[in-house]
Amino acid sequence: MSSRLVPTGRDATGRADRPLRITVDGEPAEGIAGQTLAGLLLASGRSSWRQAPSGAPRGVFCGIGVCFDCLVTVNGEPDVRACRRRAVDGDEVTTRSRAGRGPADGPESGAGEGR
Template sequence: MSSRLVPTERDATGRGGRPLRITVDGVPADGIAGQTLAGLLLASGRSSWRQAPSGAPRGVFCGIGVCFDCLVTVNGEPDVRACRRRAVDGDEVTTGSRAVPRPTDGPESGTGEGQ
């Protein structure tokens, strides 16, 4: 984690935002009103929160919503860009790769005819 990140209580810019709490993969994470989800995740010590299909870690890359490397699921809504969405008290965030569902039966799964 970057040594340049400043904990909220030592932030000299005087950001007096209202405290908020979200849940990330079932674990509480604290932030302040106005933070993006990506900012809150970074400030809580996470530098990556999903994997590319190759297995490489992904988190914030561009920070402006162009690259889609920071995708998370928020309150059940998939593919939310964490760098563009402000955190809201009570948000439930799920991280991880977005796996394409595999068929469970039939020719495509190898359990049916045609294999």
């Protein structure tokens, strides 16, 4: 089986993609309604958006909400799993790095961080 893009006008499912726009670290990013934040971040060219304590880049690993590698802050709410949260038009997403975090960045939740 090969993948292919189907032009909207010929899509037998009748899907009508609704564009949306969010901001990621203050920069605009565009996606499609129903897309997860992780999918939108990956589609916009970001393969990682935080760092482990060792400095290793982290992004999507499992894609099903088990590993907690894809954590972001959404509209001020920290520790949101990007692979589980659907993007909503106007979302403000902030990525982060655990390495070198200072007090201004807030407390660590530590949930599922694999210490």
